Amino acid sequence: MTKVYVSSVIPAPAAEVWKLVRNFNALPSWAPFVAESRIEQNAQADQIGCIRSFTLKDGGRIRERLLALSDYDLSCSYAILESPMAVENYVATLSLTPITDGNLTLAEWQAEFDCAPDREASLMHQIGHGVFQTALTALKHRFGR
Amino acid sequence: MVKVCQSTIIEAPVDEVWSILRDFNGHDRWHPAIAFSEIEGGEPVDAVGAVRHFRLNDGGELREQLLALSDKDRRLSYCLLEAPLPLMGYVASLRLKPVTDTNATFWEWRSKFNPPAHRRDELVRLVSEGIYQAGFAAVRNLLLRGRVGSPVETRPPRVIIEPTPSVNVRHSVSMAAPGQAATTRAIVVERYGGPEELQLREIELPPMGLNEVRIRHTVIGVNFIDVYCRTGFFDLLQPPGVPGMEAAGIIEAVGSAVLGFAAGDRVAYACPPVGAYSERRNMAPELLVHLSDDIADEIAAAGLLKGVSASFLLHDVHAVKPGDVVLIHAAAGGIGQLLVQWARHLGATVIATVSSDDKARVVERLGAHHVIVYSRENFTDAVMRLTGGKGAGVAYDAVGNDTFAGSLAALAVRGHLVSFGQASGPIGNWDIGRFASKSLTISRPNYAHYTDTPEKLAPHVARFFQALRQGVVRVEAPTRYTLANAADAHRDLESRRTTGALVLLPKP
Numbered sequence: 001m002t003k004v005y006v007s008s009v010i011p012a013p014a015a016e017v018w019k020l021v022r023n024f025n026a027l028p029s030w031a032p033f034v035a036e037s038r039i040e041q042n043a044q045a046d047q048i049g050c051i052r053s054f055t056l057k058d059g060g061r062i063r064e065r066l067l068a069l070s071d072y073d074l075s076c077s078y079a080i081l082e083s084p085m086a087v088e089n090y091v092a093t094l095s096l097t098p099i100t101d102g103n104l105t106l107a108e109w110q111a112e113f114d115c116a117p118d119r120e121a122s123l124m125h126q127i128g129h130g131v132f133q134t135a136l137t138a139l140k141h142r143f144g145r
Numbered sequence: 146m147v148k149v150c151q152s153t154i155i156e157a158p159v160d161e162v163w164s165i166l167r168d169f170n171g172h173d174r175w176h177p178a179i180a181f182s183e184i185e186g187g188e189p190v191d192a193v194g195a196v197r198h199f200r201l202n203d204g205g206e207l208r209e210q211l212l213a214l215s216d217k218d219r220r221l222s223y224c225l226l227e228a229p230l231p232l233m234g235y236v237a238s239l240r241l242k243p244v245t246d247t248n249a250t251f252w253e254w255r256s257k258f259n260p261p262a263h264r265r266d267e268l269v270r271l272v273s274e275g276i277y278q279a280g281f282a283a284v285r286n287l288l289l290r291g292r293v294g295s296p297v298e299t300r301p302p303r304v305i306i307e308p309t310p311s312v313n314v315r316h317s318v319s320m321a322a323p324g325q326a327a328t329t330r331a332i333v334v335e336r337y338g339g340p341e342e343l344q345l346r347e348i349e350l351p352p353m354g355l356n357e358v359r360i361r362h363t364v365i366g367v368n369f370i371d372v373y374c375r376t377g378f379f380d381l382l383q384p385p386g387v388p389g390m391e392a393a394g395i396i397e398a399v400g401s402a403v404l405g406f407a408a409g410d411r412v413a414y415a416c417p418p419v420g421a422y423s424e425r426r427n428m429a430p431e432l433l434v435h436l437s438d439d440i441a442d443e444i445a446a447a448g449l450l451k452g453v454s455a456s457f458l459l460h461d462v463h464a465v466k467p468g469d470v471v472l473i474h475a476a477a478g479g480i481g482q483l484l485v486q487w488a489r490h491l492g493a494t495v496i497a498t499v500s501s502d503d504k505a506r507v508v509e510r511l512g513a514h515h516v517i518v519y520s521r522e523n524f525t526d527a528v529m530r531l532t533g534g535k536g537a538g539v540a541y542d543a544v545g546n547d548t549f550a551g552s553l554a555a556l557a558v559r560g561h562l563v564s565f566g567q568a569s570g571p572i573g574n575w576d577i578g579r580f581a582s583k584s585l586t587i588s589r590p591n592y593a594h595y596t597d598t599p600e601k602l603a604p605h606v607a608r609f610f611q612a613l614r615q616g617v618v619r620v621e622a623p624t625r626y627t628l629a630n631a632a633d634a635h636r637d638l639e640s641r642r643t644t645g646a647l648v649l650l651p652k653p
Contacts, residue, residue: 009401101153106251144404
């Protein structure tokens with residue numbers, strides 16, 4: 001089991017950041033590498049079990065199932081069903097925590113997955129840096145002055 | 146039951162912060178409210194169930210028991226067993242999380258308790274501010290002291306010490322007491338007055354905020370606005386305070402909420418708040434300017450404020466066009482030199498005034514079409530003679546009292562007087578009815594109103610740096626003073642003895 005953990009301070013109140021990231025179908029509006037997204041079977045984006053199918057700007061397609069969504073804890077968990085990344089048992093959680101000092105937000109994004117041992121280092125970098133940190137940095141800029 | 150939750154970001158790696166906080170008996174080393182602490186019965190500090198018995202500075206005694214400790218989650222929980230305050234059922238926990246992209250630490254401190262209804266607000270405030278927020282600040286200070294190499298206070302001796310009254314006085318500048326916090330050398334104005342009020346002091350460098358960067362200055366610009374701050378003519382500086390609004394340097398550290406800047410970046414600024422006359426300072430980065438390799442620190446520190454001013458004076462306050470006749474006073478001064486070169490490049494006919502023949506030669510070399518030594522010749526008569534009786538279309542006047550009336554008289558019909566300073570004293574009261582005789586316009590621009598947002602500032606910075614690169618304007622090597630000799634720099638600036646810009650060097 002491989003774990004990846006990335007976190008950043010987002011310069012906006014947690015409720016404001018959550019409004020944007022709780023929408024399971026909204027990746028194209030804030031993650032810079034996502035081209036388009038839709039929810040399969042006409043399900044609602046906050047229906048637990050719904051599947052988002054999205055294409056990356058490099059052409060790759062990913063399908064992910066919403067496992068948990070908490071407006072109380074400001075967190076969202078999902079599993080990868082299909083992706084070009086060759087990972088198995090991939091479960092990720094994005095969660096927000098208010099920082100009372102300055103009314104800012106701690107955003108944490110973590111994932112656990114299985115993969116071939118020789119691919120571990122590059123996948124950790126690809127997911128931690130290329131996906132999670134890139135998206136969190138985009139959030140920082142979006143809410144930055 | 147009330148819940149209290151406070152959280153912050155500490156600009157230090159999570160393991161470093163955890164090593165301080167996991168010591169259940171270590172709080173007397175950093176928390177300002179706590180005078181003395183010991184673990185009962187000689188138990189290890191990390192044994193769950195251990196009881197710490199501690200005394201506050203005001204004499205109150207408390208006992209707290211460790212309920213949970215996790216090095217895996219970096220979390221610690223404890224409850225209150227005895228206290229002089231009615232914090233019934235008080236259970237608290239603190240936890241740390243890493244902020245991976247800036248190598249900082251998220252610290253959350255929360256508790257639940259049952260206060261008597263009539264003391265609820267008071268106790269909630271005491272816990273959230275007096276204990277948690279004060280604790281955040283104290284740990285920040287402890288880490289900062291360790292960082293800058295000052296000796297960390299040794300642990301107080303294990304004897305019950307007499308309660309000491311806690312003093313909490315906030316000043317805009319705190320004089321440093323040895324071993325208290327990180328410090329920096331700075332020029333401090335303790336009361337408004339002459340150059341002798343510029344005194345070198347060792348002052349406290351407060352912990353950097355989330356939205357701040359810490360800068361180590363390499364060169365500091367000296368401007369006439371610093372004189373106005375020192376004398377109290379402008380209230381940008383409240384004594385005791387550190388003057389100065391322009392400098393170049395290197396970023397030493399950035400807060401977690403800061404975007405676009407990193408440690409090691411070369412930067413310059415020309416903006417309030419005051420505080421540039423120092424070796425190091427913290428400031429918000431909004432109005433910081435990145436320096437490219439072809440802009441030297443000394444040129445940025447000597448030229449940024451003046452160059453940005455020249456940019457908006459010549460383009461926004463009055464848009465100088467080819468063929469305009471432009472009168473520039475104090476043309477050998479820092480900003481005067483830039484106005485002369487730039488106005489000429491824009492195609493204007495430049496008439497410059499200076500106080501001496503030496504300065505006249507400097508300004509001629511910069512390309513002024515006509516130079517008037519006003520101590521020898523009435524500049525109004527000279528302007529009228531040079532323009533065939535027409536007068537100047539625009540006059541740039543930062544001299545003030547000595548030249549204001551003459552500048553008005555030297556203007557053409559529908560001329561524009563740009564009054565942007567008063568080096569010789571305030572201009573006094575004027576009846577605007579008199580301006581009707583030539584339909585004159587007067588502007589009194591304030592630097593801040595043209596530069597106080599990144600959007601307003603950026604075009605002027607870009608235009609000035611471009612003008613430097615293309616050789617449209619040249620910033621002469623400035624006259625250097627050490628930071629300690631800031632008073633001499635002000636004396637020279639005010640006596641009009643200087644040519645070009647003045648800078649202070651933090652390291653002699």
